[in-house]
Amino acid sequence: MAELNPPQREAIRYLDGPLLVLAGAGSGKTRVITQKIAYLIEDCDFPPASIAAITFTNKAAREMEERVGSLLTHRSGPSPLISTFHSLGMRLLRQECRALGYKPGFSILDATDCFGLVGELTKTVDKKVVRAVQSQISSWKNALVSPDAAVSVAQGETEALAARVYRDYEATLKAYQAMDFDDLIGLPVRLFEEHPDVCERWQNKLRYLLVDEYQDTNACQYRLLKLLTGPRAMFTAVGDDDQAIYGWRGADIENLRGLPRDFPKLKVIKLEQNYRSTVRILKAANTLIAHNEKLFDKTLWSDLGIGDPITVTVCKDNEHEGESVVMRLQAHKFENRTRFADYAILYRSNHQARTIEQYLRDARIPYLISGGQSFFDKAEIKDITSYLRLLANSDDDPAFIRAVTTPKRGVGTSTLEVLGRYAGERHISLFAALFEEGFAQRVGARQLEPLLEFGEFMNRLEWRAKKEPAGPVLADLLAAIGYERWLFDHEEARAAESKWANVQEFAAWLTKKGDEDGKTLVELTQTIALINMLEKKNADGGEIDAVQLSTLHASKGLEYKHVFLVGVEEGILPHRESTAPDKLEEERRLMYVGITRAQRSLHLSYCERRKQAKEWIPCEPSRFIEEMGKEDLRISGGKQSAPPEKQEVKKRFGNLKAMLAGGGPGPGSGS
Numbered sequence: 001m002a003e004l005n006p007p008q009r010e011a012i013r014y015l016d017g018p019l020l021v022l023a024g025a026g027s028g029k030t031r032v033i034t035q036k037i038a039y040l041i042e043d044c045d046f047p048p049a050s051i052a053a054i055t056f057t058n059k060a061a062r063e064m065e066e067r068v069g070s071l072l073t074h075r076s077g078p079s080p081l082i083s084t085f086h087s088l089g090m091r092l093l094r095q096e097c098r099a100l101g102y103k104p105g106f107s108i109l110d111a112t113d114c115f116g117l118v119g120e121l122t123k124t125v126d127k128k129v130v131r132a133v134q135s136q137i138s139s140w141k142n143a144l145v146s147p148d149a150a151v152s153v154a155q156g157e158t159e160a161l162a163a164r165v166y167r168d169y170e171a172t173l174k175a176y177q178a179m180d181f182d183d184l185i186g187l188p189v190r191l192f193e194e195h196p197d198v199c200e201r202w203q204n205k206l207r208y209l210l211v212d213e214y215q216d217t218n219a220c221q222y223r224l225l226k227l228l229t230g231p232r233a234m235f236t237a238v239g240d241d242d243q244a245i246y247g248w249r250g251a252d253i254e255n256l257r258g259l260p261r262d263f264p265k266l267k268v269i270k271l272e273q274n275y276r277s278t279v280r281i282l283k284a285a286n287t288l289i290a291h292n293e294k295l296f297d298k299t300l301w302s303d304l305g306i307g308d309p310i311t312v313t314v315c316k317d318n319e320h321e322g323e324s325v326v327m328r329l330q331a332h333k334f335e336n337r338t339r340f341a342d343y344a345i346l347y348r349s350n351h352q353a354r355t356i357e358q359y360l361r362d363a364r365i366p367y368l369i370s371g372g373q374s375f376f377d378k379a380e381i382k383d384i385t386s387y388l389r390l391l392a393n394s395d396d397d398p399a400f401i402r403a404v405t406t407p408k409r410g411v412g413t414s415t416l417e418v419l420g421r422y423a424g425e426r427h428i429s430l431f432a433a434l435f436e437e438g439f440a441q442r443v444g445a446r447q448l449e450p451l452l453e454f455g456e457f458m459n460r461l462e463w464r465a466k467k468e469p470a471g472p473v474l475a476d477l478l479a480a481i482g483y484e485r486w487l488f489d490h491e492e493a494r495a496a497e498s499k500w501a502n503v504q505e506f507a508a509w510l511t512k513k514g515d516e517d518g519k520t521l522v523e524l525t526q527t528i529a530l531i532n533m534l535e536k537k538n539a540d541g542g543e544i545d546a547v548q549l550s551t552l553h554a555s556k557g558l559e560y561k562h563v564f565l566v567g568v569e570e571g572i573l574p575h576r577e578s579t580a581p582d583k584l585e586e587e588r589r590l591m592y593v594g595i596t597r598a599q600r601s602l603h604l605s606y607c608e609r610r611k612q613a614k615e616w617i618p619c620e621p622s623r624f625i626e627e628m629g630k631e632d633l634r635i636s637g638g639k640q641s642a643p644p645e646k647q648e649v650k651k652r653f654g655n656l657k658a659m660l661a662g663g664g665p666g667p668g669s670g671s
C-alpha cells in the first residue's frame with residue numbers, strides 16, 4: 001500500500017457497504033481496483049474465487065490479471081475472476097443455460113453474423129436500414145425492453161420495422177441455440193429473475209464485486225450487477241462521468257446518478273491527484289471538459305511538472321497529415337530516444353487509420369491496431385470457426401450452411417432449399433434433418449450423398465472435438481476439408497497465401513490456448529467470438545515494440561507517453577452526425593478521453609481539406625481546440641504559416657540526417 005494516497009487507501013480498505021469511487025482521468029481508479037483485489041485476498045482472507053472484477057475490454061482484463069498476478073506472486077491456486085461483463089455472462093450461462101432451455105454448446109454470434117440474420121429477416125438489401133434495425137433491437141435488449149413491449153413503444157417507420165423483426169430475430173436465435181452479445185448480459189438477468197435459487201447460489205459464490213469504467217454500463221449490466229451483489233451489496237464501482245463515451249451503444253449515465261438512490265448506504269470517495277499527465281495536458285483536458293454541463297464536482301491536479309506545450313499541426317489534406325504525423329513521430333522518437341511502444345496515434349473513426357498505416361509501412365515502423373476490424377472477422381477465419389461452431393452446437397444453422405458450402409463439396413443451393421423447407425416443417429435443425437428418411441425421399445441420391453458424407457464426417461469429429469486436446473483435432477479437420485488446396489484453387493496466389501497464413505496463425509493460437517488451459521476444441525469455440533484481438537507477443541514473450549493505432553473509443557483506460565491525435569476537425573471530432581447538444585457533449589468527452597491518454601506529450605493535427613467522393617471539401621478546425629484554451633497550444637502549419645512549418649520539419653530532418661551521419665543522437669530530453 002506504499003504507493004497510494006490517503007483516499008485511495010481508504011477506498012481499498014472500505015468494506016462496510018457499497019462504494020463508488022468517482023474521479024477524473026488518471027487519478028488511479030483502476031489501480032484502486034487492482035490493489036483492492038490483492039487486499040481482499042491477502043489481508044481479508046477472501047478466497048480468490050469469491051472475487052469478481054469487471055473491466056470494459058478484454059485487453060483491460062488481461063492487463064489487470066497481469067497486475068494482480070504480480071501483486072500475488074507467492075500464491076498459487078485459483079485466481080480471482082477478472083473479465084468483461086460479457087465474459088462473465090458467458091461463464092455464467094455455460095453453467096446455467098439448461099435452466100433457460102439452452103444446451104451448453106450454444107453458439108455465440110458476433111455482430112457480423114447478426115447483421116446477416118437481421119438482413120434476412122428484414123428482407124431488404126439496403127444496408128443502412130438493416131444497420132438501423134440491428135442497432136434498434138440491440139438498444140431495446142440493453143434497455144430490457146421485450147419484443148412485446150417494443151411493439152408498443154416503437155415510433156416511426158424504422159422502429160416499427162425493428163419491432164416486427166425483433167420477435168422473429170429472438171425466435172430464430174433460440175432455434176439456432178445461439179446468442180448474440182446482448183444476450184450474454186440479458187439472459188443471465190432473465191435467469192436470475194426467473195430462478196431466485198440460482199441467483200442466490202451465485203450471490204453466495206461471488207462475495208465481492210469490483211467494476212471499472214462504471215460510467216459506461218447500460219441498464220442491463222446494471223441490473224445484472226444488482227442481482228449479483230444482492231442485498232449484501234458488497235461492491236466497489238469506479239468511474240468518471242466525464243469519460244462516458246458509449247451512450248450510442250446503450251450505456252446510460254443514469255446508472256451513475258441512480259447509484260446513490262438505489263443504494264442509500266453508498267459511500268462516495270473522490271480522488272483528485274492525477275498521476276498520469278503533465279500540468280499542461282491536464283489543464284487542457286480540464287478546460288475543455290468545463291464546457292460540458294457538470295454532473296458531479298471534481299477537481300484534478302498533477303505535480304508531474306508543466307511539461308511541453310501541446311502542438312497543433314495544420315495539414316493541407318489527409319495525405320499530408322499521414323505523412324506529417326509519421327515524420328514528426330520519427331523525429332520525436334529520435335530526439336527523445338524513446339521506443340515505438342511509447343507512442344499512440346488516436347483517431348475518431350476507423351477509416352482514418354488507412355492513410356496513417358500506409359505511411360507507417362513506408363517508413364517501416366512497426367504498429368499494432370486495436371478497435372479495428374477484428375482478426376476473427378476475416379472470411380477465412382469465419383470459415384473455420386463455422387466448423388467449430390457446428391461441432392459444438394448442431395442446431396447452429398448459419399454455421400451449418402457456411403461449413404457445408406465452404407469448401408464446395410457438391411451441395412447445391414436447391415438441395416439446401418429443400419433441406420431448409422423440410423427442417424422448417426419438422427422444427428428441427430438442418431443438421432438433424434439431413435439424416436432423416438423423409439428428407440432423403442425428397443432429393444436424388446446424387447444430391448444426398450455429399451450431404452450425408454459431410455454429416456457423418458462431422459459426427460465422427462464431434463466426439464474427438466469434445467474429448468481430445470484441441471490442436472491435433474483441428475489439424476486433422478483442416479487437412480480433411482482440404483481448405484488450403486481450396487484456397488489456392490480459388491484465389492489469387494498472394495491472397496491465398498495470406499489467408500492460409502491467417503488460418504495457420506489461428507490454428508497455432510487455438511492449439512496454444514488448448515494446451516495452456518487444457519481445453520478441447522468445443523470448449524474454446526465460445527471464447528472465440530468474445531476475443532477481438534490476438535495477444536500479440538514476440539518470441540521472447542515480451543510485448544512488441546510498436547506504435548499503437550487506436551480509435552478513441554478503444555483507447556479508454558489506457559495510457560501512452562506520447563499521443564498523436566489526428567483529424568481534430570469539425571465533422572470528424574465532433575462527428576458530423578453528433579452535433580446535437582447531448583451528442584456534442586459525448587463527443588467532447590471523447591476528446592477528453594483522447595487528451596488524457598497522454599503522459600508526457602500531446603500532438604494534435606487537422607486538415608484544411610479532405611477528399612469526399614472525388615471532391616475536395618474544405619475543413620474547419622474542431623471547436624474543441626479552441627475550447628482547450630489557447631495559451632498552452634503551439635499551432636504550426638496551415639496557409640499563413642505553411643512555409644515555416646515546412647522549414648521546421650526540414651530543419652529537424654536536416655538535423656536528423658546530420659546526426660545519423662554522425663552516428664547517434666544528441667542528449668534527449670528523456671522519455
Ligand SMILES: Nc1ncnc2c1ncn2[C@@H]1O[C@H](COP(=O)(O)OP(=O)(O)OP(=O)(O)O)[C@@H](O)[C@H]1O
Binds near residue numbers: 025026030031596
Ligand atoms: N498513488 C499513486 N502513486 C503513483 N502512481 C499512481 C498512483 N495511483 C495511480 N498511479 C499511476 O497513475 C496512472 C493512472 O492510474 P489509473 O490508470 O489507475 O487511473 P484511472 O483513474 O483508472 O484512469 P482512467 O480514468 O483513464 O481510466 C497509472 O500509471 C498508475 O500506475
Ligand SMILES: [Mg+2]
Binds near residue numbers: 029030031212557
Ligand atoms: Mg482506469
